[in-house]
Amino acid sequence: xxxxxxxxxxxxxxxxxxxxxxxxxxxxxxxxxxxxxxxxxxxxxxxxxxxxxxxxxxxxxxxxxxxxxxxxxxxxxxxxxxxxxxxxxxxxxxxxxxxxxxxxxxxxxxxxxxxxxxxxxxxxxxxxxxxxxxxxxxxxxxxxxxxxxxxxxxxxxxxxxxxxxxxxxxxxxxxxxxxxxxxxxxxxxxxxxxxxxxxxxxxxxxxxxxxxxxxxxxxxxxxxxxxxxxxxxxxxxxxxxxxxxxx
Amino acid sequence: xxxxxxxxxxxxxxxxxxxxxxxxxxxxxxxxxxxxxxxxxxxxxxxxxxxxxxxxxxxxxxxxxxxxxxxxxxxxxxxxxxxxxxxxxxxxxxxxxxxxxxxxxxxxxxxxxxxxxxxxxxxxxxxxxxxxxxxxxxxxxxxxxxxxxxxxxxxxxxxxxxxxxxxxxxxxxxxxxxxxxxxxxxxxxxxxxxxxxxxxxxxxxxxxxxxxxxxxxxxxxxxxxxxxxxxxxxxxxxxxxxxxxxxxxxxxxxxxxxxxxxxxxxxxxxxxxxxxxxxxxxxxxxxxxxxxxxxxxxxxxxxxxxxxxxxxxxxxxxxx
Numbered sequence: 001x002x003x004x005x006x007x008x009x010x011x012x013x014x015x016x017x018x019x020x021x022x023x024x025x026x027x028x029x030x031x032x033x034x035x036x037x038x039x040x041x042x043x044x045x046x047x048x049x050x051x052x053x054x055x056x057x058x059x060x061x062x063x064x065x066x067x068x069x070x071x072x073x074x075x076x077x078x079x080x081x082x083x084x085x086x087x088x089x090x091x092x093x094x095x096x097x098x099x100x101x102x103x104x105x106x107x108x109x110x111x112x113x114x115x116x117x118x119x120x121x122x123x124x125x126x127x128x129x130x131x132x133x134x135x136x137x138x139x140x141x142x143x144x145x146x147x148x149x150x151x152x153x154x155x156x157x158x159x160x161x162x163x164x165x166x167x168x169x170x171x172x173x174x175x176x177x178x179x180x181x182x183x184x185x186x187x188x189x190x191x192x193x194x195x196x197x198x199x200x201x202x203x204x205x206x207x208x209x210x211x212x213x214x215x216x217x218x219x220x221x222x223x224x225x226x227x228x229x230x231x232x233x234x235x236x237x238x239x240x241x242x243x244x245x246x247x
Numbered sequence: 248x249x250x251x252x253x254x255x256x257x258x259x260x261x262x263x264x265x266x267x268x269x270x271x272x273x274x275x276x277x278x279x280x281x282x283x284x285x286x287x288x289x290x291x292x293x294x295x296x297x298x299x300x301x302x303x304x305x306x307x308x309x310x311x312x313x314x315x316x317x318x319x320x321x322x323x324x325x326x327x328x329x330x331x332x333x334x335x336x337x338x339x340x341x342x343x344x345x346x347x348x349x350x351x352x353x354x355x356x357x358x359x360x361x362x363x364x365x366x367x368x369x370x371x372x373x374x375x376x377x378x379x380x381x382x383x384x385x386x387x388x389x390x391x392x393x394x395x396x397x398x399x400x401x402x403x404x405x406x407x408x409x410x411x412x413x414x415x416x417x418x419x420x421x422x423x424x425x426x427x428x429x430x431x432x433x434x435x436x437x438x439x440x441x442x443x444x445x446x447x448x449x450x451x452x453x454x455x456x457x458x459x460x461x462x463x464x465x466x467x468x469x470x471x472x473x474x475x476x477x478x479x480x481x482x483x484x485x486x487x488x489x490x491x492x493x494x495x496x497x498x499x500x501x502x503x504x505x506x507x508x509x510x511x512x513x514x515x516x517x518x519x520x521x522x523x524x525x526x527x528x529x530x531x532x533x534x535x536x537x538x539x540x541x542x543x544x545x546x547x548x549x550x551x552x553x554x555x556x557x558x559x560x561x562x563x564x565x566x567x
Contacts, residue, residue: 011382013383013496013516013519017382019386037496038497093360094351094361095354095355121383123363123379123380123382123383124363124364125347125363126354126361126363127351129349129351129352129355130355132319132352133320133351133352138318138428138429139320139352140429141344142344142348159257159344160343160344160445161442161491162435164435164436165432166429166430166431166432167429168429168430178490178493178497178498210361210393210394211360211391211393212390212393213390213391214389214390215388216381217386217388219387222541222542222543223543225529225539225542225543225544226543226544227539227545227546227547228545230546230549230553231548233548233553234560236528236546236557237557237560239544240526240528240544241564244505244543244544246448246504246526247561247564
């Protein structure tokens, strides 16, 4: 079985978010970059588990971006994966990224394509669904469990207040979230081994951006907390009712 | 030319998130000088003509029971046919579980620009620019859609529901429904519970509550307020509360009108899930808890003394 795992580079969760160039560009100075947590902890680890269960499974990691993404791709390879493919182009909107990944996937004939639920920087939650549509494949979004059963997949997806178990034949696209797997820390062997795993750079396919960000905006600063003494906690209820008008 | 709104339903009822998208779509249609219509895939008990009170003139229904199962591939196909048949140029989805499954597929199918996580009506003064949440709630991006057909998925609890008089005309849509490649073998829906992402008030507990046996007062306060309950990541990881209550960076993101955090210190990863809440109340024993920096109201104190007092005051307020 061949699995394609989509990975993204995102700013660390604690990164200070600032915009320059008249609020049109995200300020990258001092930003620590990480693997998108949904891609790393859930998508990639689940794929690695599938390979551990069946070592004949081939895992390819794919990233869309410039050479500055290579260190992050190597970090992913340190966790697992047989090879990585980087589509050498500046990132773009979800459709642009999905089209690039789909173009590579078409050539590779994958049984399974995994994405994370969303990236923590753009919160689009769109790339997986778009890849599936472009490739005309079934799609289960926001999956919390994934099991294989001969040539079909048993995928549990989140529904309001619960979950639903789906049975789908391969090939299939799945977006992964919490529940899929447990976060792993790469070990020394993995880190050393990552250096020699193939990282193929391919040129982008001709496709388009359907949207563009024209400017960014920071939310207004909060007014500051109003503290209420613990022995007069009832005052909170009055304030929530009369002042905030939320109860 | 019209604005077409996806009407999401579950357990034969139209979801609250859909009412928000109907009002949003109706207002947008007014802004664009066109009509707002809704569409339903599957069968519901809700009287669809009554949805006119949210500002739409028509509901297209694909009355096929096989659509009561949401298969994203089938939904994108059928939605695509409807968009073409109706001649819609803007399609609105809720940015909930259904919207996240279908909107991206429809966008790729129609090569339509998609903005997911919208928080306001588009600015149509020069082009079509939609404001959305980015960096997990730490910022907004204004995104321009350049394509002829535009798709917006609206964040839940981002647009108010208002009612007018108005009835919608219900039309049966003629589209072909492809067979689903997905078989649903089990469905566990907690019926009757308030959906966390749609809740207007959320009461949440953290490690400060010391153990699952102490959640009684969280649930009591939530019940009194008609609120949903939530928790921090360590609480979910320790199995004190179910995983679907975990709000945070790698859990669920919510934007209620009121978020009450009890015994939660307020790590950045937790904030990422709740920073769009309109009012945040923090109750914590530790005056240095970082959460107080993001709060609107704060109480430094022992939750086991403070929360019962709050419960008492809420009971009085509600005349109980």
